[in-house]
Amino acid sequence: MNRTTYACILRACAPALAFRALLRGRSDAMQGAALWERFGFGYALPPSGVAPVWIHAPALAETRAAPPLVHRLLERRWPVILTHTEAAGRREGARLFSPAIESGHLRQAWLPYDTPGACRRFLEEIAPSCGILLERDVWPTMVHEAKARGIPMVLASARMSERSARRGRYAGRVLREAYAGLDRVLARTEQDAARLRRCGARDVAVCGGLGSDMPNPGDPIAAVPRDAAARAGAVDSIVRDISQLLAERRIVPGKVGAVSHSVPALQFLL
Secondary structure (H helix, E strand, O other), X not given: OOHHHHHHHHHHHHHHHHHHHHHHHOOOHHHHOOHHHHHOOOOOOOOOOOOOEEEEOXXXXXXXXXXXXXXXXHHOOOOEEEEEOOHHHHHHHHHHOHHHHHHOOEEEXXXXXXXXXXXXXXXXXXXXXXXXXXXXXXXXXXXXXXXXXXXXXXXXXXXXXXXXXXXXXXXXXXXXXXXXXXXXEEEOOHHHXXXXXXXXXXXXXXXXXXXOOOOOOOOOHHHOOOOHHHHHHHHHHHHHHHHHHHHHHOOOOOOOOOOOOOOOOOOOOO
């Protein structure tokens, strides 16, 4: 599958996905809230109006793993936009980061559906200095649109099971291009790093994991660091790599116009 075919499929599915979110919102109000954000509308920059660091923690597990990294970035006075795809993750993020949210240093939002128009609107309105995807959520259109705008994209605490690697190969060119489009891939283990390289990732390093000590299916339990010191070391490595990447691009998070975006004149609804 190529990216054009993938985009057409997502465009066709987007209304059904929105309807599903509304239905799920009947039992969980959070799931149906701010539905317009899922189409790239209605986002807001932090009150300071500066370019934030964008972190994507899709669900509950990734959100619970995020605090050490988020707090380290906030200590540097870098504003943060934290996106989610699941209501449980957004709810947990609101609980974990309530002081930063109240002070305006952190904002939460839904990640939009992976259609060209929604991704363009998201990146234009948020104008992030960089994007950090946690663990395994890689969206081909979003990576492509970020790359077109010169926004560095990092997959941090990256994990991939053998089963996921096989599925990735079946997806064909669209997913290989997405992994190849990432500027850095910071894997949890050597096993994860090897699989990510096979799926197309280029600049891959092993930095350890941020959260759960659960290994991928089939991996040895000892493959994943199990103590707080190891996780703190992972945070140090991730922040160091991201800082180096931003310095190479001469990007300063929290600075207006941190990245010069090249925005298409036409932005489609989907």
